Amino acid sequence: MKPIISSILLASSLGLTAPALADDMAKDGQNKTGFRSVIGQVVDSRDLTIKGSQNKHRLLKLETPQGKRVVVNLGDATKLGQMQIAKGDRIYAVGKSARIGGKPVIFARYAGELNPVGATGMSKQ
Numbered sequence: 001m002k003p004i005i006s007s008i009l010l011a012s013s014l015g016l017t018a019p020a021l022a023d024d025m026a027k028d029g030q031n032k033t034g035f036r037s038v039i040g041q042v043v044d045s046r047d048l049t050i051k052g053s054q055n056k057h058r059l060l061k062l063e064t065p066q067g068k069r070v071v072v073n074l075g076d077a078t079k080l081g082q083m084q085i086a087k088g089d090r091i092y093a094v095g096k097s098a099r100i101g102g103k104p105v106i107f108a109r110y111a112g113e114l115n116p117v118g119a120t121g122m123s124k125q
Contacts, residue, residue, distance in 0.1 A: 035095060036094070036095065036096070036106055037092070037093070037094045038062060038064060038070050038092070039064065039065065040063050040064045040065070040070060040091060041063050041088060041090050041091075042061070042085060042087050042088060042089045042091055043069070044060070044061040045058065045060050045061075045086075046058075046059050047077045050073070053076070055078050056076075056077045056078075057076060057077060058073070058074040058075070058080060058085075059071055059072070059073050059074070060072045060091065060093075062091060070104075071100075071103065072093045072105070072106045073095075073100075073107045074108050074111055075108065085113075089113055090113065091112070091114065092111065092113075092114050093108040094108065094110045094111075
C-alpha cells in the first residue's frame with residue numbers, strides 16, 4: 001500500500017500533539033470530537049454492499065496491538081483511488097463509531113498506512 005497519510009501529517013491535520021495522541025489512545029481511541037481512532041494490522045478486507053448504499057463499501061478487519069478485532073468501513077470502494085490495502089498492512093484510521101447488524105464499526109474519515117520514520121534524538125534502550 002502506498003502511504004496515503006503519514007502519521008505525522010495525520011496528527012497535524014487533526015491538531016494533535018504527541019501527548020494528546022497518547023491521551024486519546026489511552027481513552028480507547030475516543031476523543032472530545034466524537035471521533036474514534038484505531039491502529040491495527042489488517043487481517044481481512046472485503047467489499048460489501050451496505051443497506052442504503054448503491055456501491056460496495058471496503059471493510060477492513062483490524063487486529064489492534066492489544067489483540068482486539070475492529071471493523072473499519074473505508075467507504076465507497078470505487079472512490080478509494082490508488083489506495084492499495086493488503087493483509088498484514090498496519091493501518092491508522094480515524095472516524096465515527098456506529099453499528100452495522102448490531103456490531104461496532106468505525107466509519108473512517110481518515111486512513112493511512114503506518115510507516116516507520118526513525119525520529120532523530122530517539123534511542124533504543
